[in-house]
Amino acid sequence: MVFRQRLSASARRAQLIDVARVVFAKRGYEAASLEEIADRAKVTRPVVYEHFGGKEGLYAVVIDREMEYLVRRIAEAMASGTPRERIEGAALAFLTYVKDHPDGFAVLTHDAPATTAGGGMSSLLNDVAERVGDVFIASFKAAGYDPKAAPIYAHALVGMVTFVGQWWTDTRKPSVEEVAAHISALAWMGLRHLPKKPAKLTAKKA
């Protein structure tokens, strides 16, 4: 006979969010079922409805938490330093997130539910790219580049690190520092001037 522990509202809420993140990561939004989430939390479905109103509500909370965290980390990494250091820092921050929060990353890469009837599905990471784009616009103006091109580069960089992150999740072979060095070398120097062995960035504190 298992002890069916009875948790406080906030504790159960937190636990459900954790469990939901895992399930959404594994199955994607559509294929995930509240049944599985409730089962894993050793609870029945009505509990989930009580706390989050339904599947969409729970998903929204998970997403919001994850986006918040990721964007904050990237923003911190790009807050100071030379342009090159910002790029490398952002790449490292992103890949570190991929390493330390694989489930969260998986949720962000999977399809979001089709909310608005009009368009298709939007990758959550598009939002991240847009925020990066805002940062780029300022830099582009300052450097005399066409600010209309900024979104292109922002999305390109986010796409780079996202795709590499997905690949790295499977292989896990080179360290994130090494991978980040390669990526930022590509982004900064280009294939034309690629160094034989990119120098790793010294790890940041915290």
Add this chain to the structure above:
Amino acid sequence: MVFRQRLSASARRAQLIDVARVVFAKRGYEAASLEEIADRAKVTRPVVYEHFGGKEGLYAVVIDREMEYLVRRIAEAMASGTPRERIEGAALAFLTYVKDHPDGFAVLTHDAPATTAGGGMSSLLNDVAERVGDVFIASFKAAGYDPKAAPIYAHALVGMVTFVGQWWTDTRKPSVEEVAAHISALAWMGLRHLPKKPAKLTAKKA
């Protein structure tokens, strides 16, 4: 009273594939229903089962067709020329595909069904990146680079163009040639040596 045209087996098959691509593009695999596909084709569900055995079978055919086409186009674009021309050609080929076959592209970017119980979901474009990686390994060896890093760059480039392609699908503002010029400039020269206005590649015949 609408003429319920009776088609030959192969014609109906072709039509169903076309319709299915649109529906899978809009809804993603999980949320797509054979019901909607059959309705749009002015047919009832059993017809679909007769031809493809079910949802997975139909999806498999759509995917196979699309992958085949995309990979062929990229391979052609990377078949000859200087390294830089190959990069730019590949980017342009990819973006042209995005422009001319938005539904196919959407299908490829959406989640694939979780076939194997073990892992998560695999983006279809990972396969594309792997094939590009094979091409890169040869070039890397020839140029004296570590071939183990080749997959990183391959995935980075595919991710770049994929993400930008997704963004471009929404905005449709700069022409694909312009976008391809920006992307290949980034990939080749890097942010460090970015030109003020990347030169467009002359359009290829056919």
Add this chain to the structure above:
DNA sequence: CGTGTAACTTACGTCACTGTAGGTTATCGT
């Protein structure tokens, strides 16, 4: 030591979709 409230469960109704069995109609070849 009761008692009220928060946490949780059992039970139910509904819906959308899948997959299949068996019957119906158009159309092609002769």
Add this chain to the structure above:
DNA sequence: ACGATAACCTACAGTGACGTAAGTTACACG
């Protein structure tokens, strides 16, 4: 013109998930 066959449809059974109503149990607090 008329059968044979391919193309198609109606109808049904089953499944899994969503969402809700009403009842039950554990725990805090006077």
